[in-house]
Amino acid sequence: MLPIHKIIWHEWREKRLPARVPEPEYMVDPAQIQAYVTAYEWNGPASALQLYHLTQLASMIRPGDTVVDLACGPGPLLLELAPLFPDCLFIGADLSQPMLDALSEAAAQRGLRNVHTLCEDIRDLPSLADLTVDMVISTSALHHLPDLECLDQVFARVERLLKPDGGFYSFDFGLVRSAKARALLVADVARRAPALTAQDYRLSLDAAFPMAEVIASARRALSRPLTVRSSWFVDFFYFIRTRDRGPPAPAVLAYVQAMRARCDVSVRAEAAMLQRLQRVR
């Protein structure tokens, strides 16, 4: 379990935001990609988040939608969504061809025909025409961008891509002020995951943008109402999303329930904590 009281204490004591340390923009190392794929296996360190994403997206994706996942990596979320929404088209966009190869291979192994890949920069996405996308999603990825100007470019591209009734859903880490708090967060993952995953997580926390800056950038670029939720103890992660686009898909909720039941108690506890997020004004 996360030592939440210690994290809050260290964060409360540290008043200044550190400079973020950008990560290499795209990921091509095979060992890193494999560690990434393994981290998303059910019951692993990303399971509670996956349950949360699926629950949110159950009422945001509609039958027949075109869904674009920005910086999809090996596509852990797309591989869950594609069989649950068989008549939707899922496009995973990433700059790393090896990441996209991992996604295509996994999709083929699972017999998924509704997952396509696009090796393009998410700031531009030149192959996609404006006003052709129903849902844009992005998870654990925007912190890879070099700076806030790039983030502005990504949100501006999202706005142009989306149809008038289109939706947006994103999750990412926020910049935690205290180095000690960050170390405790990494140590918690290191207990449950291989060293490479913990190392990757540390780099992600160091590269995170200050949460308020990301929210401001999204609000400037996106014309539709946004809801923001974040971790209530420190600004360590946040979700930015538009409103529901329909009733929740029963098949997705049933799947979430089944997968939650298969996970062990620590994943279920983390998933329960995610239900108590704080709404950011």
Ligand SMILES: C[S@@+](CC[C@H](N)C(=O)[O-])C[C@H]1O[C@@H](n2cnc3c(N)ncnc32)[C@H](O)[C@@H]1O
């Ligand atoms: C940490 S992975 C996230 C993967 C996935 N979205 C998830 O939920 O786990 C970040 C991905 O962003 C990609 N990336 C970084 N900058 C990018 C850019 N400007 N355009 C496209 N992909 C980018 C990297 O190649 C990497 O695959």
